[in-house]
Amino acid sequence: MAMVKWNDSVAITCRYGDIVGEALGYPDVIWEHSENDYQGFANFIGKMKDGRFVHYEWTYGSCSGCDEWEAENYSDEELKKIILDSAAFFADVDTVKRYLRLEGEFKNSKVPSANTATNGSIPGMMRYIGGGISDDFRDMGVAFIEWVQTNNR
Secondary structure (H helix, E strand, O other): OOOEOHHHOOHHHOOOHHHHHHHHOOOEEEEEOOEOOOOEEEEEEEEOOOOOEEEEEEEEOOOOOOOHHHHOOOOHHHHHHHHHHHOEEEOOHHHHHHHHOOOHHHOOOOOOOOOOOOOOOOOOOOEOOOOOEOHHHHHHHHHHHHHHHHOOO
16 A cells, blocks of 8 residues: 555545544554445554654444444544544654564563553454454554665555
């Protein structure tokens, strides 16, 4: 996947995509796996305008019974704070590589809830309950390394 502008991603079309984009400064998307339907999810790693990298994922439902954010009736400003508090930010390529290999500070991760994806560590939705790495996490890693090599980072 070639890097795309936030406005050309599937994630922006998902529920809350506009709020996520605004909160994170409309990052360019290096890799994503997002499904836009009456309920769905978005999952991406991107490059922010300030040079940092960000990984974020969220789920959404069609009603308050299956959408945590709707059930809590959060305002857009409250959602932006939640997004900023739970996104995984990385200063450089090497830190992203450690994250994707679950090394160093990312080795002993906690399992988070759906809409607080990083919970201080790595996304739980991308990990199997048994502690393995899901296909999404592996695919994101492959795409990021390809992006690094293509862009001589």
